[in-house]
Amino acid sequence: xxxxGSIVVHWYGPDDSANPQNWTTGQKLVPTLIIDAYTFAxxxxxxxxxxxxxGIMRQFxxxx
Numbered sequence: 570x571x572x573x574g575s576i577v578v579h580w581y582g583p584d585d586s587a588n589p590q591n592w593t594t595g596q597k598l599v600p601t602l603i604i605d606a607y608t609f610a611x612x613x614x615x616x617x618x619x620x621x622x623x624g625i626m627r628q629f630x631x632x633x
Contacts, residue, residue, distance in 0.1 A: 570576055580588045626632065
């Protein structure tokens with residue numbers, strides 16, 4: 570604990586397996602790919618509908 574009351578959290582040592590800097594390339598790749606897939610899905614889902622706005626407007630006979 571520091572003088573100002575802050576608690577400093579450290580790794581258990583230089584070989585701590587919970588430290589991402591000690592992970593193998595494969596262990597780093599899996600979370601990266603999962604985050605990439607979610608990011609891709611969010612942006613795809615939010616932009617894919619823009620191509621069909623005119624069709625939806627015609628279908629329901631509405632304007633902007």
